[in-house]
Amino acid sequence: MATAAIIGGGVIGGGWAARFLLMGWDVRVFDPDPEAERKIAEVLAGARASLPGLADVAMPQEGRLTFHPTIPEAVAGAEWIQESVPERLELKRKVYQTVQEHCAPDAVIGSSTSGFKPSELQGDAVRPGQIVVTHPFNPVYLLPLIELVTTEANPVELVDRAKAVLEGIGCYPLHLKKEIDAHIADRFLEAVWREALWLIKDGIATTEEIDNAIRYGFGLRWAQMGLFETYRIAGGEAGMRHFIEQFGPCLSWPWTKLMDVPDLDDALIDAVAGQSDAQSGAYSIRELERMRDTNLVSILRGLKAQNWGAGALLKAQDVRMSTLPERLEDVADLSQPILTVSQAVPLDWTDYNGHMNEARYLTAFGDATDRMMRLVGCDADYVASGVSFFTVETHIRHLDEAKAGARIRVESQCLEGQGKRMHLFHRMYGGERLLATGEHMLIHVSLETRSSAMPDDRVAVPMARLAETHAGLPRPEGAGKAVGVR
Amino acid sequence: MATAAIIGGGVIGGGWAARFLLMGWDVRVFDPDPEAERKIAEVLAGARASLPGLADVAMPQEGRLTFHPTIPEAVAGAEWIQESVPERLELKRKVYQTVQEHCAPDAVIGSSTSGFKPSELQGDAVRPGQIVVTHPFNPVYLLPLIELVTTEANPVELVDRAKAVLEGIGCYPLHLKKEIDAHIADRFLEAVWREALWLIKDGIATTEEIDNAIRYGFGLRWAQMGLFETYRIAGGEAGMRHFIEQFGPCLSWPWTKLMDVPDLDDALIDAVAGQSDAQSGAYSIRELERMRDTNLVSILRGLKAQNWGAGALLKAQDVRMSTLPERLEDVADLSQPILTVSQAVPLDWTDYNGHMNEARYLTAFGDATDRMMRLVGCDADYVASGVSFFTVETHIRHLDEAKAGARIRVESQCLEGQGKRMHLFHRMYGGERLLATGEHMLIHVSLETRSSAMPDDRVAVPMARLAETHAGLPRPEGAGKAVGVR
Structure with missing residues (x-):
């Protein structure tokens, strides 16, 4: 050891x-x-x-x-x-x-x-x-x-x-090839820190505005590519040399308080362009763009799941844009399966087989289940009061593929809703194609004891109403089936 | 419109x-x-x-x-x-x-x-x-x-x-409250750009080294918190004022080529500390740390799924650290279920119920399935040759909960492996507790036609060997069950 x-x-x-x-x-x-x-x-x-x-x-x-x-x-x-x-x-x-x-x-x-x-x-x-x-x-x-x-x-x-x-x-x-005060990274941090203090001192921006200027913009880029690979892409098809030529002149403009400027001579341009080729030349600009975008989607969706930073902005936008029901009263026709998910397949949901990964089907079905829970009254307030539903069993049939960017939707049917049990059946479509079905058994629980518990009327009443209305629907093909049984 | x-x-x-x-x-x-x-x-x-x-x-x-x-x-x-x-x-x-x-x-x-x-x-x-x-x-x-x-x-x-x-x-x-050359963000970018050009000109670092200094370090932080909230945390329990006092002196040290330095007087310290309180004071330093760490885990795992940047480092580390089998010959005792997953539950796998989200069970079972595929010869090279397995059906029973950080493992059994079909049964454990089971039917496919196809001997032979050996294992409790059937 x-x-x-x-x-x-x-x-x-x-x-x-x-x-x-x-x-x-x-x-x-x-x-x-x-x-x-x-x-x-x-x-x-x-x-x-x-x-x-x-x-x-x-x-x-x-x-x-x-x-x-x-x-x-x-x-x-x-x-x-x-x-x-x-x-x-x-x-x-x-x-x-x-x-x-x-x-x-x-x-x-x-x-x-x-x-x-x-x-x-x-x-x-x-x-x-x-x-x-x-x-x-x-x-x-x-x-x-x-x-x-x-x-x-x-x-x-x-x-x-x-x-x-x-x-x-x-x-x-x-x-590092050579020693230098503050090494590399802290030289950048110090330059930004000095500039930021000037902005505050001059009353241009507050700490919060400065942080937002970073984390909603270039900070997201820098988590996955640095300064030069990012600028290589910005140079477009002509790459790094074009970028330097285009933005070279402003090097001497008063864009920062910090004004010691290196001479942008041919030797320096050659060094930057040559090093950038060595670093990123294996990829075309289009390939780099695609990787950058996939990384950004992945980072942004990760932050969205945490409801933080740029991800919190996306969550708020979803709330503004959503037309899906949040309460049973919002459902236009309760006698039919309910539209519970409607979205595009994110870039980072696909896998080595070139299609939506199997686990992401359950992500989408889980979202559909969450909406069904909210529809019967099990919303954030209800969960905060110490009760919820846990999924205890799931059966998914993968019937067709979905690619990144494809629009998918889930229609959900309540097969049973009484006592502690809510039994759901989801159908996922891409256009008219049935992509998958998900059958799920949920049990109502106490979050304190982590054991099953009867729901009170806040949930029991709307759940019974939903189950009763959906009882008139035909039993879905595929419900009640075991794996491998035709 | x-x-x-x-x-x-x-x-x-x-x-x-x-x-x-x-x-x-x-x-x-x-x-x-x-x-x-x-x-x-x-x-x-x-x-x-x-x-x-x-x-x-x-x-x-x-x-x-x-x-x-x-x-x-x-x-x-x-x-x-x-x-x-x-x-x-x-x-x-x-x-x-x-x-x-x-x-x-x-x-x-x-x-x-x-x-x-x-x-x-x-x-x-x-x-x-x-x-x-x-x-x-x-x-x-x-x-x-x-x-x-x-x-x-x-x-x-x-x-x-x-x-x-x-x-x-x-x-x-x-x-912006006031107009200024280059607004806010580009002033930072310009300061970093100038400093970076100096580092290249002076032969301290290359473009690639500079990019790595950004994207493996502070770039990851800045995707989710900016400069000031990050430094507020670094100040520890004493917060922003302590940080400024601690790092104030180096403001006048030669840490960048860019040397116009604001006077760090009481008024500026008060402004920064006060604004930081207004921005982040609703959270304790510990809470900010926890949010930062969850965000970072989420960003890093997202990049890992893309095998890019800091995520590519993590993937390479997994390969170095893994002791799990990659080929059938690596399995110590083929007569028993095979250990196919052994990891901790990531911070970003939990949900509003305080435990591992249902979809993440399928992420882990999917990883177990991927390993079983590799064990029978369906590895990256095999997939690149235009053939693979698709999961067509999944049945999960959630039997117990797992929290973030808990060690989980999956043991996998082959129920059937002949022709185009591979039928798997996974058991997920946390210590001795059985957390979940996953039953999965896979079909061998041509990635060109996207239809089922017979595997060739690269897969057919090891799959038959595995199925034959596992045929001696007792049929798992829960296999072949439909949702809601006890």
């Missing part, structure tokens, strides 16, 4: 501790803060809830977390020592001195520094070759980027080992 | 055209480029594939797209005129002059300008009050942000109408 020592257990050190632990390392923490144990426990709780669910495989057995009153004790036996103490060079150098007096001579000492260059950290250390910058991003347990910055003092073997360890705990080590 | 005129049909104008059309507007395009029709058709194809799938409701009937040889003809009857011609002030002013001679006097004339202030655009126009900045972000049909910049010349009624139209087509109008 590998061992990591964490020197400094704040938000960043705690994040490192959580990532190492969950990836199976033993972790030894030194932090003089009497609150350190509580703080790390809180970070760890967040990591335990989120990190394992990124994997579709079993995580390793979690490592052992221990706290130690001194640096010498913490670094004993550690292969990796991660320093995340405050950004004061003298303090960091003092820490390395103590660490190096007691740690294994071939252990990696990584610093979380946002700004210092590794040569500054190495300073007059007894073994400068042990010390590298490994700069993470909060939350450390979810974001993969680590800026790995080294000097010529670092042996190639140690650098390779550092990369392997970082990859092993699920990180992406971005190894 | 409302009508929009699009003056200039490049990537941006085409994106506007697509958004208006898909939201039910008639669109009249003027663009002297002889390629304009083809280019807009391509943008529209991308929009048709992606935008409708953002909604979970039916989209309006698509509007009518027409092309017109002159501006006067294009703007006839238009309520909204969107100008997206090149960034030359004199050209834009000349366009407005022609537009205003022929358009309705109360139509909104929106400019897609990245940099010009509305007062510059209004210039000596006959009706300056008609002209506003409505600056979109590429791809216009997916990203909601529109920077709406107005002057005192614009009547309140027109500004309100512009906002309502933008919201109606699914956009988020961010109305």
